[in-house]
Amino acid sequence: MDIFDILKTRRSVRRFKADPVPREMIEEIIDCARLAPSAVNIQPWEFIVVTEPERKKAVADLTDHGKFIKEAPVLIAVFCRKSKYFLEDGSAATENILLAAWAIGLGSCWVAGDKKPYVDLVRDTLSVPVDYTLVSLIPLGYPVEQPSTPIGKRALPELIHWEQF
Numbered sequence: 001m002d003i004f005d006i007l008k009t010r011r012s013v014r015r016f017k018a019d020p021v022p023r024e025m026i027e028e029i030i031d032c033a034r035l036a037p038s039a040v041n042i043q044p045w046e047f048i049v050v051t052e053p054e055r056k057k058a059v060a061d062l063t064d065h066g067k068f069i070k071e072a073p074v075l076i077a078v079f080c081r082k083s084k085y086f087l088e089d090g091s092a093a094t095e096n097i098l099l100a101a102w103a104i105g106l107g108s109c110w111v112a113g114d115k116k117p118y119v120d121l122v123r124d125t126l127s128v129p130v131d132y133t134l135v136s137l138i139p140l141g142y143p144v145e146q147p148s149t150p151i152g153k154r155a156l157p158e159l160i161h162w163e164q165f
Contacts, residue, residue, distance in 0.1 A: 006103050011147030013107025014068045019142050020051075021074050025104055029140075030076070032100035036092035039085035045093045045135075048126050050075040058125050059137065062118040066111035072139030077122065078113070079132040087114055090135030097138050107143035110136055 001009075030047050038044070050056050051074055059077070060069035069075055078094050080086035094110060101108040113119060113134035122134050 001103060006099055010099060010102040011107075011150065012109040013141075013143045013147055014109055014139075015144040016072045016107065016139070016141030017144055019073065021106065021141055025106065026074060026076075028104065029097055029100040029106075033078075033093040033096045036089070036096045038089045038092070039083075042081075042083055042085070042089065044081040044083045044086050044089055046079045046081075046128070046132060047093075048077040048079065048128065050077065050126070055125070056139075059122055062121045062125065063111060063137065064116070064118075066137055066139070068109075069111065069137060069139045073141040074139070076138045076140065077126055077128075078135045078138065079123070079128050080135050081132050086133065087135060090114075094136040094138065097140075101138075101140050105142065106140050107147070108138050108140040110138060113137055 026049055033045070033047060034043070050059065053070070056072070056075050057070040059075060060067050063069065076097060078090050078097070080090040098108050098110060113122070113136045119134045122137070123130070123132065
């Protein structure tokens with residue numbers, strides 16, 4: 001798959017096969033995440049990989065829209081050291097995770113972190129130092145089914161503006 005196919009076909013996946021994901025694949029995905037752009041190259045991110053079922057369930061139970069996390073073979077929690085552009089940096093790393101996972105045949109879903117009431121609870125559950133904040137939770141694994149084409153995406157002519165709005 002070339003980059004354009006990856007970008008145009010990646011979808012959020014919320015149902016995963018129970019098959020374990022090899023550690024090498026997880027490391028390859030996080031290697032792509034660490035190469036994301038970062039303001040002033042601060043690289044404030046840390047990635048917590050959770051495969052233990054009880055710990056995944058504990059995190060899933062804290063969320064409002066991420067209960068399916070417990071069913072995924074892998075959970076990657078993206079935390080960033082609090083800095084001026086932590087959210088932009090952590091979001092860039094998160095997007096790299098989503099795209100890299102899809103490129104090697106894994107499904108994933110971005111579950112919100114920042115601004116959610118469970119940020120501190122997830123941080124405590126995963127023993128993350130207090131000067132880091134949650135940016136995203138990303139369950140991943142082999143999809144049960146291929147995601148369908150997105151519904152309701154705005155057409156390019158509706159949102160592209162040349163020279164001015």
